[in-house]
Amino acid sequence: MGPTWLTAFLDLPEQDYEIGRDFWGGVTGHELSAPRGASAEFASFLPPDGDVYLKVQRVAGGRPRIHLDLTVTDPRAAAEVAIAAGGTLLADEGYLVMRSPGGQVFCLVGEGGAKRAAPTQWPAGHSSSVYQVCLDLPAEQYDAEAGFWLTLFGAEQEVLRARPEFSWVRHPRQLALDVLLQATDEAAGEVRCHLDLGTTDRPTEVDRHLGLGATVIGPEEFWTVMRDPVGLIYCITDRNPATGRLVAQSR
Numbered sequence: 001m002g003p004t005w006l007t008a009f010l011d012l013p014e015q016d017y018e019i020g021r022d023f024w025g026g027v028t029g030h031e032l033s034a035p036r037g038a039s040a041e042f043a044s045f046l047p048p049d050g051d052v053y054l055k056v057q058r059v060a061g062g063r064p065r066i067h068l069d070l071t072v073t074d075p076r077a078a079a080e081v082a083i084a085a086g087g088t089l090l091a092d093e094g095y096l097v098m099r100s101p102g103g104q105v106f107c108l109v110g111e112g113g114a115k116r117a118a119p120t121q122w123p124a125g126h127s128s129s130v131y132q133v134c135l136d137l138p139a140e141q142y143d144a145e146a147g148f149w150l151t152l153f154g155a156e157q158e159v160l161r162a163r164p165e166f167s168w169v170r171h172p173r174q175l176a177l178d179v180l181l182q183a184t185d186e187a188a189g190e191v192r193c194h195l196d197l198g199t200t201d202r203p204t205e206v207d208r209h210l211g212l213g214a215t216v217i218g219p220e221e222f223w224t225v226m227r228d229p230v231g232l233i234y235c236i237t238d239r240n241p242a243t244g245r246l247v248a249q250s251r
Helices: 014-028 075-084 139-153 202-212
Strands: 005-013 042-046 054-059 065-071 088-092 096-099 105-109 127-137 156-159 166-170 178-183 192-199 215-219 223-227 233-237
Touching: 005 014, 005 127, 014 042, 014 054, 014 127, 014 202, 065 192, 075 088, 075 096, 075 105, 075 139, 127 139, 127 233, 139 156, 139 166, 139 178, 192 202, 202 215, 202 223, 202 233
Parallel strands: 005 054, 065 105, 127 178, 192 233
Antiparallel strands: 005 065, 042 054, 088 096, 096 105, 127 192, 156 166, 166 178, 215 223, 223 233
């Protein structure tokens, strides 16, 4: 009874909304839909050849953050599974707003896509795509939180042997976005979520993001940690989003 689609939502306070919206439009290369909602607070980034997997929402206050929408056949039945695994029901808005044991907000919805979008091809000759959400789990939250998401997705855990702090939630079907669990160096704190982009040319893609207004936090083994103009952390990785394989980079 796991999800059939996964969408990431950028939740942006009023003062950050236009900056963050325009930045991620530039990152993806996707057009923005017409606004919708009672206060025109929602919009979607529209892939030219696949279904929506990234949306943006104007929120009343707080910090920019990411929440997840899980498309399920029966949201109420899925909520019962989530609650039994340690989740909390926050609100019923026609869709169900939930919180994981470690504090990650997500929604259970009844509608979603089916076709994963192709990566965007850029004039410099490389491609890129937002292909993954990463849940950052502090040590004291790790076991409960990892178990929660594996249960909710009906998935197996695949640990990266070379870097055991990383593991994938391996769902039986291909979703719009992969899900990665990362054990952070923090002992405690709330669970967070960030986006990962894959690209066939990381240096060129990093430079493109700098031109859009991002900043580099630091390079790692096969990814670069970035900060967008409104403060959201994300990563650009060497993973080819079309094949899922790592790309050898000359640096």
